[in-house]
Amino acid sequence: MTNLATFLVRAARKHGGRVAVRESEAVMTYAELDDASARLAALLSAGGVRPGDRVALVIPNVVSFPVAYYGILRAGAVVVPVNPLLRAREMAFVLRDSGARTVVTSPMAADEATRAAAATGAGSLVMGSAAFDAGLRAASPVPGADDRAPGDTAVILYTSGTTGTPKGAELTHGNLISNTVTAAETLLTVGRDDVLFGGLPLFHAFGQTCALNATIVAGAALTLLPRFDPREALEIMRRDRVTVFLGVPTMYTALLRTGIPGGGAPSRLRLAVSGGSALPVEVLHTFEQDFGVVVLEGYGLSETSPVASFNPPDRPRKPGSIGLPVRGVEMALMSPDGTPVRPGDVGEIAIRGENVMKGYWNRPEATAEAFRDGWFHSGDLARADEEGFYFIVDRKKDLIIRGGYNVYPREIEEVLYEHPAVAEAAVVGVRHDLHGEEVAAVIVPREGSRVTADQIRAFVRARVAPYKYPRIVRFTDELPKGATGKILKRDITVEGPDR
Template identity: 70%
Template sequence: MTNLATFLVDSAASRGDHIAVRHDGTTLTYAQLNEASARVAALLSARGLRPGDRVALTMPNVPLFPVLYYAVLRAGGVVVPMNPLLKAREVAFTLRDCGARIALASPLFADEVAKACAETGTVCLLTEPGTFEDMLPACEPMPGIVDRSGDDPALILYTSGTTGTPKGAELSHFNLTTNTATTAGTLLQVGPDDVLFGGLPLFHAFGQTCALNTAVAAGATLTLLPRFEPRRALEIMARDGVTVFLGVPTMYAALLHAEFPEGFDAARLRLAVSGGSALPVEVLHGFERRFGATVLEGYGLSETSPVAAFNHPGRPRKAGSIGVPIRGAEMKLVAEDGGPVPPGEVGEIAIRGENVMTGYWNRPEATAEAIRDGWFHSGDLARVDEDGFYFIVDRKKDLIIRGGYNVYPREIEEVLYEHPAVAEAAVVGVPDAVHGEEVAAVITLRPGADATAEEIRDHVRERVAAYKYPRIVTFTDELPKGPTGKILKREIVVTGP
């Protein structure tokens, strides 16, 4: 049997009294989490859930999320996590596309989910306090776990849909159990005494595998933060003795510039992990100096469970690199025609191994386009050095071609982050009648800092080739971000000079 929920059952058996999940004053031990999930599993089965049925889950980072998540899995269902900020039209699309039998939703987001369920005919169970809990005592805990094979789907993660309607990446129990085991044992080396920071959205692959499932597999504690705010994050790190911080680059930049609360102490912090997008080297070094913890960068996608590459602990690390392929995964660079890439040249990352999804749900053509000859084509451009370390250059679709020359936004962003006034930066291409595309930089400044567009241009022009520096520089109070804090370049609108 390969059921992802086995991690919870095993940890409950060995460390039942240990705190599994914490959210401010609310805690659940492993025994409590295990029993609650077993009761919800029984409730879902009584409502008609059968092995293989899809269950949509709309819930913020609160202790009820893991209760429901593992309940669906142990009942043999397939979890379909959804961003709580989706509107009814978007929720309905997902429910209809995956054929969800049941939708579980927090009352905080009940209106949009209920509207969508009414449209699609999906059974909607709202987790109302004092109502949902009242149903559980009448449900005898489900004995054991429904048997699932490694190839059976455990999770459907919908991509952001930047190139069209969202697609559901179907991840099997084998995909997730192996990726979790590798992350917990080899990459983060998590033990029962560790406390993991749970500020990444749990409906996202990064938060699920690297925070929730990794913590549960190791019998560690996950301390939750429903909405990332730097000062609150610092308070939680100190209060709960966080040992492993997991975040995306914008979180690191925010913590780097945040004022420490009075008496702040993060002495237990031993490791920080960054993923989701490229972490500027200046931010990496600045965080390490300020917090005294090693930052290790990794790489992955929803389609790869998500971890595919990592700067492994105890081995040489290269700042700015996503590291090397993890155990059970292979990576290579391919040219536009699918052929090999000469050493030192830029190519698209292709991945194969036990972490790669089985395909996109009900999208055979999209699956065939993404997975060719067993290799998943990521859409990310990179270089690989003589030691096998990969360096992300950019998203294939973010590449700017100015006057026939390739400009990789990440390279320019790295230079922008070296300017003392820059807090966050995004480089995008703008249509241009002469050069085809022009390079534009959109910047937020650090609190109290000041800089002009000309100063920013000069700073970059002195450090890169003439065709690369941004002719267009604009300032904004805030860059658009997705649910994980990743900067959404597709929502940045910049007009020409």
């Protein structure tokens, strides 16, 4: 029997006086985090929460998040993390779908969260309120953590809903324990003297496994940033002597756009990790040069806890590659009929192993569609080289078919990022009467740069096959992004005639 929260219980015994988590002036030691989460577990149980019940967690990246996260797990309940930037109506969908009994929130997100709770008949606890604080002080901390089996659900992560309404991926205690230990020990090689940057949203799988849980496993420290701002991030990295930076590609481009020579990188920074979406190779090289640190890329999904592959730190990394399958994980490239593709060909990434979810919550049809012959099908297209390193080509659903030819947006985006006037870029398909789809590029220019659509077209046309370059080029001040900083292509609208 086991429980993901046992990591915290053990860490508190070994490192009670050490800092576990901080956000601005708020600091919690391991002993304080252990005590507060144990009292919250008691408070939830006293309020009728039973093992297996779902409890929604609506808190930004502040110290109360890990208190609530481990408190819910210690009570034997299931954590349902919710983006605190959602509106009540959006939150209510997640609460209804998961059958959440209670919502735990904080003052910053309380208005929308309590409205959503009221609309669905769920109870609510507002951490930091007078009533909550009094109840927490009066509660008797529960010893240890409720016994759970490896196959019991620990967390339900709701996907972004790019293909319809969000689905809840059920991650078990076994999934998360395996992936966390693998990330901490073999990928990030975290030690007790490390300080990890916590700018990734903790309601997301990347932030939970690689930042929060990996920190606790190692007895390290996590320094939080509630909402990513590149200048504030640099200041935190210097102030708290961060050693491991975890980010998504848009965070890397934002840091480079600060204009600070060398980024003002902290001297203790030893490793940078990128995930969530493809990091343009040009951005990777520039960041490494400016910050003097190696960037290692990995790959994963909410459904895989999330890490499925990574560039191993003990081997030469390959820029642009998502690396090799991690410990306890198998990956393969499949053709549409479910058979393996030939070496060197593009195929859909399929995954199986200790990290793969047990299914989508109350969605047997969606689960059956995602799993075929024991493999989880990711929807991502990739190819592998002779050493087994995987290279993402694109999302299966992002593929553009122009006049019968396949155009992979990522390939064109890589070229665009090589242009000195391009800060950010997204390539999408636009319906076209003659070709079926046309290639369109939406670009955020670098500050102070001047570039025309014709110049962009000429730059790309000189580097790719004639059918691939973007006939449509648009400029914008910013691209739409999700909570993790991933560019949301579904929210990009390209209108008007070609220029």
